[in-house]
Amino acid sequence: MLYAEAVVEALRRSVEGDDRVHLMGQYFLGLTPYRTMVGDLYREYPDRVYFPPIAELGYVGAGIGAAIAGLRPIVDCATASFTFQAFAQILNEAANIHYMSGGQTSVPLVIHYNHGVRGGGAAQHSHSPQAMMWNTPGLEIITPSHPADVIGLVQTAVASDNPTIWVDHVRLFDTEGEVADDIEPIPFGQASIRREGDDLTIFASSWMVCRSLEAAETLGAEGINVEVVDPRTLVPLDEEAILRSVAKTGRLLVVDECHQRCGVGSEIVAVVAEQAHGDLVAPIRRLTTLDVPVPFSAPMEEFVEPTVGKIVEAARAVVDGR
């Protein structure tokens, strides 16, 4: 099944499984040609869909309020960059409400966005803000990278009483993967070992999982057996799975599409450096989007993002202890 189809399937199951689920927003599949696939779902359930004006602060906040009132909205922010318009409601309200109320009030809400370098998005449409969200307690964060995972994780997110950030990537939409008919909800905090190996652990999430797997094949041909750990959810994070893998391989490469400084990679390195210092036979490496705004021009864009070639190169460097 195509990942894009899986996204629609995830939305369909959510809408059909619980009448409290309403969809707010229309760009779950971004501006890709797949966009129209969501349309059929909208036509089937017109009274369960809300098309908001271009007013992220207002309609994301409305989603939070609706969740408080008993709906289970799935709100789409389209491009990740637009979440900045709604930061006040996402990070000051949604993330805090349950805590501030001493547990009285819950916010069963899912917020979806498409992050990362999409090709020509330039500086204002290529963000990966999940690290900033991670720094804010109160939000669950899912980062699916496989059609089966997006269906399973979204089911859990919709059932969760907490606000959940659903991190998606337009470049995932074209990828394909096996999807069983009877997919169960996937519990949060359970990483998936997408590829086993004993020479090197690669930690990657979302679209970077696909690139890491591709790199792993190349490396395998060179006799470097890579283990690819996909956390599937950043909050909660399956630290054990990462530490277990590092204990086995002794080497870690963190591949992440956030900017490097205070990115997802920083936290992963810190966790492993604190808890598994002794297991490491070589320093951990981070391969992230460079710390510049994402440039428009294609060759420069490719230069800033983690590519398969750069992953292979970085992996070799870790193994050679460079």
Added chain:
Amino acid sequence: MLPDLNLDAQVAMLRRMLIARRFEEELIELAQDRDIGHFHVYVGQESTGIPALSLLEHGDLSFTNHRNHGHLIARGADPGPMYAEILGRVTGYCRGKGGTLHLASVEHGFPTTSSATGGCIPLAVGAGMGLSRLGSDRISVCLMGDGALEEGAWHESANIAAMESLPVIFLCENNSLEALGQRAGEYPSSTMAVRDLTELASVFGIEAVAIDGLDVRAVHETMSRAVLRARCGEGPTFIEARTVRWPGNRPIWPELATGRTDISMAWEDSLVPEEHAIWHRKQDGLLGFTRELLAEGNFRTEAVLRLDEETTEHVREGLVFALDSSYPDPEEALEHVFSPAGD
């Protein structure tokens, strides 16, 4: 058919207005001997919040702001747990995690309180959307100050409420009259260019009215219509209720500028002090409403005094309860970040 305002209802209102007033007076006095952090008081706006919110029913949701104490009392919250929350005690409505700025009580229809200016507006509109989409006849009330209209959140949310014709009431308590930097309460002000705040709502086709927030009957009637419209699916209403900024609110930290309110001033004008005489005679909604009740003749000064004693006692008991309550176990700081997943 609007709910009529019989004597019992009026006395019940006066009672809550007294509780709200005494609650803040005790709090300000308490803050003189001990540091309880920053807080905002509702003195001078009782004549708006109490009658307005008295019209809500169980299940109606209300979203208030940093100046929230009077609102909770208006919907029957107990001074004890309120004080306890403000003092960070475990017996507080939010077990000490919210404090005065985020005072919230679900059982009284306050799911959460945002102290970011305008933060409550999208939440209230969303709640209205949620309730109507769930097919409920419950409504949502947004309790906002005039400053919130300076925020973009107002514009975005009002547009959504209007388009979806949501069961939302925007009760804008404009207490800016004679406030800092304001040209005697006139608009445009130093920070708001519009001449008439209601136009910010009517431009969206939202039913909008401006009323005297000191006039309990006017508030009650206007709010009754708004509630009726919302329940019948006729859409949102914007009410600007104008009150005078209480002199004690002018400094950054509230002060008992007009002293503890001597309710007898309502019938014994000689008791009114020189300083702030205008406030006591014309701008204090509590005294004003008491005067009206007495003027109608079927309520006597003795009854007022008894009511005042009883409510003052009730408030004091609440404060004692809070002061006697223990602080939360520090480990509780780690709880309630997430709720246990799922149904």
Added chain:
Amino acid sequence: MWRIRAFEEKASELFARGKISGLLHLAIGQEATAVGVCGALQASDQVFSGHRPHAHAIAKGADIGRMFAELAGRRTGYCGGKGGSMHLAAPEVGFVTATGVVAGNLPLALGSALASQGRGKTDIAVAFFGDGAVQTGLFHECLNLASLWRLPVVLVCENNGRAEFSPLSAHTVVERLADHADVYGIPTETTDGNDLPGVRAAMDDAVDRARSGRGPSFLEFLTQRLRGHYEGDPTHRRNDAERTEAEASDPIGRYARLLQPMLGDTELEEIAVRARAAVELAAEEALAAPWPEEGDLLANVVAGS
């Protein structure tokens, strides 16, 4: 106007041929507002545009060669390939910047006006935005600030009746967007955006108001987009009736008919031909220009970097 039309048609063609990537928003059919508004400005006035900026930049005097180079991500582009279509900037001709964020340019224009006012200069600022921006909170905050401080700014709303993909009616109940500005006591005018002389006249009044210290204006120009929201937009459909109507109101055709008695057909045709030739040449040079180099990438994150 022909220069703009030719530029955008060429850009559209290059996009289809994969010579230009990214999100490309065209203003074909909205040329009159750009030309009428910018024509009323002086070189030192400051223009801030949105995600549909080509027409505004050209009208303000930007070089189409460097614009093509930017769209094609070349080193010789105005922004050395770092900005692209949506972040076009030519401050040297008073086209300060464009933004990909709806309404994101409004406060920037206000700030520029505040600076001019504070320094006792007579330069004014102009912000172009679509009807979609009117539903944003930033728009409301900016109306308030512009009115409060009587800023020398002209807010130009190109109301093409479509916010991104959906008709305006799906975004607001307000029929005359200028009503929002009325509330703040800002002088407004709502007029036909496809009528060049009309646009110019409205703008002349607004410019005079701003320059003479009488504060902001809000101009709502009713126009239409002959293309989809962005190139390759799969949802863009128009029936024949709509298309004929749209083409009848094409601002270039209308203005040409106005000039015909004075210039004659050959002269008019000449103008179009010259514009297309200039565009072809500029595009050719741009595509021959070098790509940026690795060294360029890390430059200009902060000063001196």
Added chain:
Amino acid sequence: MTDAIRYIDAISSTLRQELKRDDDVIVLGEDVSYGGPFGATAGLSDMFGPTRIVDTPISEGAVMGLAVGAALAGRRPVVEVMFADFITLAMDQLINHAAKLRYMTDGQLSVPLTIRVQGGVGGGYGAHHSQSLEAWFLHVPGLKVVAPCSVDDASGLLAAAIRDDDPVVYLEHRGLYWSKGSIMSHVDPATIGLAAVVRPGADVTVVAVSRMVQVAMSAAEKLAADGVDVEVVDLRTVSPIDLETITESIRRTGRLVVAHEAVVTGGLGAELVAGVHAAAFNSLTSPAIRVGAPFTPVPASPHLERLYVPTVDDVIAAVLETLPER
């Protein structure tokens, strides 16, 4: 000549000096002409008038963007964000415009903007008035971030921020406002991007930022009594990070503790640990340890606040943990 003044006074006197020095410096914020909530801008309005000390509506997003626009036009605006938490309303203008315009236009534009952000835990202000958000800003290319702890830095870094040609986020901790220090009558700008060893030591390096520097110093004093020699590094600038000074210190001590008031997860500490790990892997003789707030919003109860904010004892415990069994 020097005279002892408070951190908050250092801010206002520096603002005064820079306003005098450069006519293009303007101050924007809510109630700034009344001095703001803590009096940082008190008296400026009388000296410089309403065209340069500008009271704004409660419109964080528009005000931030407006300041960016004024900066583009050559002014040097100083925007006051009353509480760090409210900057969430201006994130788009800060991240998508202030931080990027120079880059997106390949240096054609510059944004000489200073954003004064007051934050930190204290006073039972609760979850909407107490956050430390430096990690967000550090994550954004194009922003510089400074977080002075000493009164001298409060002045020097503010002057530097105002004279800098790029947007600088200037982080003030409410809890430092009344701390005293001495300062020259004339303020010279400090260098953005330099950390400082404020207490030399041989055993463990403690890198702290903002108010936590004071906490780290007290911890160091106590530990000295037990014969543990702690080196305290005041980060001073959060972005760019001065990794040289830190790694140089670790080459001598071999041990690292990072202390900040913000949430540990995804915080500044993570970046410091990761950066040191890459730059000085072989110098570290024991795992680095992060000291910071737990993974919760900020509670209001003063009692819970005390548990939330890292204490001297927390730092001491962390330092001892890095040392071999003694």
